[in-house]
Amino acid sequence: MNTDRALFHPDYKPEPYWWEAARPGTQFSTDLPADTEIFVVGSGYSGLSAALELARAGRAVTVVDAQAFGEAASSRSGGGVSGGVNLGKGISGGPGQDAQAEALLTESAAAYDHVIALIEKEGIDCNLEQRGRFIGANAPKHLPGLVKKAEMLNRVLGVGATVVAKEDQRSEIGSDFYHGGVAIERAAKLHPALYYKGLLETCHAAGVSLTAHCEVTAIDGKVGGFKVQTAKSECRAEQVIIATNGYTGGLTPDLRKRLVPISSQIIVTEELPQDLADELIPKGRTISESARITSYYRLTPGNRRVMYGGRARFHHVDADVSAGLLHGMMTARWPQLKDARITHSWSGFVAMTTDSLPHIGLEKGMHYAAGCNGSGVAMMTYLGHQVARRILQDGKSDSGFANIDFPPVPVPLYNGNPWFLPIIGGYYRLRDKWERGNG
Ligand SMILES: Cc1cc2nc3c(=O)[nH]c(=O)nc-3n(C[C@H](O)[C@H](O)[C@H](O)COP(=O)(O)OP(=O)(O)OC[C@H]3O[C@@H](n4cnc5c(N)ncnc54)[C@H](O)[C@@H]3O)c2cc1C
Numbered sequence: 150m151n152t153d154r155a156l157f158h159p160d161y162k163p164e165p166y167w168w169e170a171a172r173p174g175t176q177f178s179t180d181l182p183a184d185t186e187i188f189v190v191g192s193g194y195s196g197l198s199a200a201l202e203l204a205r206a207g208r209a210v211t212v213v214d215a216q217a218f219g220e221a222a223s224s225r226s227g228g229g230v231s232g233g234v235n236l237g238k239g240i241s242g243g244p245g246q247d248a249q250a251e252a253l254l255t256e257s258a259a260a261y262d263h264v265i266a267l268i269e270k271e272g273i274d275c276n277l278e279q280r281g282r283f284i285g286a287n288a289p290k291h292l293p294g295l296v297k298k299a300e301m302l303n304r305v306l307g308v309g310a311t312v313v314a315k316e317d318q319r320s321e322i323g324s325d326f327y328h329g330g331v332a333i334e335r336a337a338k339l340h341p342a343l344y345y346k347g348l349l350e351t352c353h354a355a356g357v358s359l360t361a362h363c364e365v366t367a368i369d370g371k372v373g374g375f376k377v378q379t380a381k382s383e384c385r386a387e388q389v390i391i392a393t394n395g396y397t398g399g400l401t402p403d404l405r406k407r408l409v410p411i412s413s414q415i416i417v418t419e420e421l422p423q424d425l426a427d428e429l430i431p432k433g434r435t436i437s438e439s440a441r442i443t444s445y446y447r448l449t450p451g452n453r454r455v456m457y458g459g460r461a462r463f464h465h466v467d468a469d470v471s472a473g474l475l476h477g478m479m480t481a482r483w484p485q486l487k488d489a490r491i492t493h494s495w496s497g498f499v500a501m502t503t504d505s506l507p508h509i510g511l512e513k514g515m516h517y518a519a520g521c522n523g524s525g526v527a528m529m530t531y532l533g534h535q536v537a538r539r540i541l542q543d544g545k546s547d548s549g550f551a552n553i554d555f556p557p558v559p560v561p562l563y564n565g566n567p568w569f570l571p572i573i574g575g576y577y578r579l580r581d582k583w584e585r586g587n588g
Pocket of ligand 1: 190192193213223458518521
């Protein structure tokens with residue numbers, strides 16, 4: 150428990166700010182059918198997106214979730230929408246840049262277009278604002294790498310990236326913390342829980358069967374004849390989609406060996422005086438950084454509160470503890486927020502992969518989409534759609550994310566418990582600090 154109570158607003162809640170507008174629940178939840186064509190495990194963006202595509206194609210689809218609808222990462226995120234900007238270290242624009250890497254980058258840009266088009270087509274009211282992103286250089290030596298990345302993103306994706314010198318930085322952010330950076334026009338932000346709610350409502354309207362608080366405990370059989378056991382009852386299905394991402398458990402042990410669940414934490418401040426809020430992010434962009442352990446932040450809809458996210462700790466910690474740590478990180482960037490009190494603090498799990506790329510694939514005949522690497526609003530929506538297309542095309546995938554190796558985590562006997570994270574995280578933190586202090 151953080152003892153500095155002055156940090157906390159009297160209305161403080163250890164839960165997502167987004168839930169004030171759209172709380173997780175069981176609306177549309179129905180009894181589990183005995184039979185379905187396609188059974189989807191997990192009702193986040195990827196599961197719902199897959200289900201929508203399949204239902205629209207006339208298939209009988211059932212989605213279940215172990216929790217309430219909207220309780221996991223999809224309604225806990227920062228709501229930053231990017232298309233390729235965050236793609237992994239394999240696609241950094243270095244000399245070895247090859248055709249496959251460029252194809253994946255291009256597909257990531259397609260993921261951005263896909264989510265924007267989906268929101269517009271379905272009329273989902275989720276405070277979508279296409280205002281771009283600023284990526285700050287945490288150390289002077291990081292800027293050349295960002296410039297190189299900006300050139301590559303412009304060449305391959307035409308994202309409208311421009312270099313921002315340190316002396317011009319205040320046009321992007323009311324802070325002198327960074328050593329310049331890069332502004333990318335082709336990025337957006339949205340209200341993640343309202344986007345989730347809209348997607349859930351759209352699935353319901355399209356005829357998807359939805360069951361909450363229904364953990365899947367075992368799946369047997371093969372394509373055409375799966376038997377799915379859940380905490381409620383049993384269901385027979387022709388095809389199964391695993392859409393469990395950062396919450397993947399022992400149901401799919403092979404997939405679990407390939408994913409590292411990492412806790413990501415967020416705080417939101419009380420409403421700030423208008424003039425103070427106005428100077429923080431003048432262009433209303435989302436902010437991220439060049440450091441290994443990065444923060445991501447933005448203003449919430451209405452532009453009066455700051456939402457600040459980062460890896461205060463790599464494992465799950467009490468929301469009161471991460472709140473204090475994140476407040477310290479936020480005020481290092483914006484000292485003018487030292488008196489801003491926290492109204493909400495929460496965390497959720499993202500799924501990292503060893504190649505920093507998301508993947509779609511098959512385990513024992515079951516389709517999956519996984520590995521958002523902390524950036525899944527656009528990507529997991531898109532990959533859910535791609536998994537559905539694969540089923541509709543009798544197993545043929547148009548996505549490059551289906552054709553890349555998906556290596557297991559190279560730790561002997563790894564089974565989904567990332568005991569090594571505090572060690573790696575501590576090392577990264579030290580390197581970030583050293584580089585910042587040594588140019
Ligand atoms: C704090 C935080 C901040 C983030 N910020 C951003 C951001 O700014 N921008 C961005 O693009 N991305 C962000 N992300 C990542 C993004 O939220 C995720 O990539 C995305 O929501 C993943 O969606 P999903 O459908 O794959 O998984 P999830 O939304 O995690 O859904 C998986 C579901 O599977 C269910 N499940 C697991 N096992 C079972 C089982 N056995 N039976 C039934 N159900 C099961 C879980 O209950 C869960 O509901 C953030 C994530 C977090 C946690």
